[in-house]
Amino acid sequence: xxxxxxxxxxxxxxxxxxxxxxxxxxxxxxxxxxxxxxxxxxxxxxxxxxxxxxxxxxxxxxxxxxxxxxxxxxxxxxxxxxxxxxxxxxxxxxxxxxxxxxxxxxxxxxxxxxxxxxxxxxxxxxxxxxx
Amino acid sequence: xxxxxxxxxxxxxxxxxxxxxxxxxxxxxxxxxxxxxxxxxxxxxxxxxxxxxxxxxxxxxxxxxxxxxxxxxxxxxxxxxxxxxxxxxxxxxxxxxxxxxxxxxxxxxxxxxxxxxxxxxxxxxxxxxxx
Numbered sequence: 001x002x003x004x005x006x007x008x009x010x011x012x013x014x015x016x017x018x019x020x021x022x023x024x025x026x027x028x029x030x031x032x033x034x035x036x037x038x039x040x041x042x043x044x045x046x047x048x049x050x051x052x053x054x055x056x057x058x059x060x061x062x063x064x065x066x067x068x069x070x071x072x073x074x075x076x077x078x079x080x081x082x083x084x085x086x087x088x089x090x091x092x093x094x095x096x097x098x099x100x101x102x103x104x105x106x107x108x109x110x111x112x113x114x115x116x117x118x119x120x121x122x123x124x125x126x127x128x129x130x131x
Numbered sequence: 132x133x134x135x136x137x138x139x140x141x142x143x144x145x146x147x148x149x150x151x152x153x154x155x156x157x158x159x160x161x162x163x164x165x166x167x168x169x170x171x172x173x174x175x176x177x178x179x180x181x182x183x184x185x186x187x188x189x190x191x192x193x194x195x196x197x198x199x200x201x202x203x204x205x206x207x208x209x210x211x212x213x214x215x216x217x218x219x220x221x222x223x224x225x226x227x228x229x230x231x232x233x234x235x236x237x238x239x240x241x242x243x244x245x246x247x248x249x250x251x252x253x254x255x256x257x258x259x260x261x262x
Contacts, residue, residue: 004244022153022162029160031153034216046240079246080235081228085165087236097212104211105218109177113135115210 004046008039012084018054019086023064023096025103026075026089032096033104035064037086049074051088068128070094095122098129135177139170143215149185150217154195154227156234157206157220163227164235166195168217180205182219199259201225226253229260 013019018036025032037045041052041061051064051072065071072090079086097104099121106119144150149167156163168176172183172192182195182203196202203221210217228235230252237250 002244007240007244007246020151020165022165024160024162029155029162031155031160031162031218033211034151034153046244077240078236078249079238079240080164081230081232081237082235083238085236087162099212101212104213105209105216106212107210107214109138109208109210113133113138113177115138118209 004043008042010083011039011042011079011086012082013039018056019084021051021053021086021088023051023072023088023090023092026091029089030103031105032072032090032092032102042086045074045088046077051090064096065093068094068098070096070128072096094128098125100125100128135174139173141214142170142173142210142217143213144170145215147187149187150215152182152184152217152219154182154203154219154221154223157222160220161234162236163203163221163223163233173217176205176219177208182221195227196224199225199229201227201259203227225259229256231256231259 011019017038021037022034023032035053038054041054044052055062071093074090076089095102100123101119107115108118110116148169152168153165154163166184169185172185175183184193186193202224205221207220226233231254232250238246239249241247
């Protein structure tokens with residue numbers, strides 16, 4: 001077992017073998033998205049320097065940008081004190097959110113207790129994700 | 132049901148009633164910690180403007196800083212496209228990590244596949260968390 005395999009084995013994955021990965025912009029540190037990795041997708045993320053995940057809703061292995069072209073180039077990976085969460089610093093090509101926003105976190109809680117949309121769409125999802 | 136209750140009810144909590152909250156520094160946007168909220172702790176977080184969580188390991192409701200004094204003052208709350216994750220922008224008093232680091236994410240993956248410690252301890256946990 002090489003050191004990377006050992007490092008990955010030392011992480012605390014959930015019962016279903018996943019660990020949350022917080023993807024942040026390498027320049028501004030803005031959080032772009034949170035998705036889940038299994039051991040295989042983390043290893044591929046390190047090896048290819050492109051983010052790979054496991055989709056819980058689609059039960060499917062995927063590379064970010066495989067359909068949209070909006071890949072993420074990995075610049076650094078961090079873990080926390082409990083080794084149960086990752087931060088992945090990336091250069092985001094295009095936009096992170098499948099709805100067309102640069103970050104998935106485009107809704108801010110307002111003083112009335114509702115959500116305000118606080119970002120602009122960079123693209124129209126219908127143009128990028130061909131049906 | 133008021134608007135905040137409705138907003139909270141509209142979030143996608145996991146089967147065990149939790150949603151991950153990524154706490155970031157309101158100035159630098161640095162990720163400080165990731166912890167889990169249930170509906171009650173999110174409501175208290177909004178109402179008191181101090182972060183509250185549900186601890187999965189201790190199966191216990193807690194306010195960040197209740198033992199250390201290192202509270203987090205809430206400045207803004209965001210959610211993502213899927214409404215299954217929160218970002219909480221905070222002013223961190225003291226340090227976020229119970230091990231004494233400002234951020235829990237003090238370990239960076241190096242080129243050999245191991246972890247490097249890339250931050251300085253701000254306090255000695257033994258002095259802060261009395262046994």
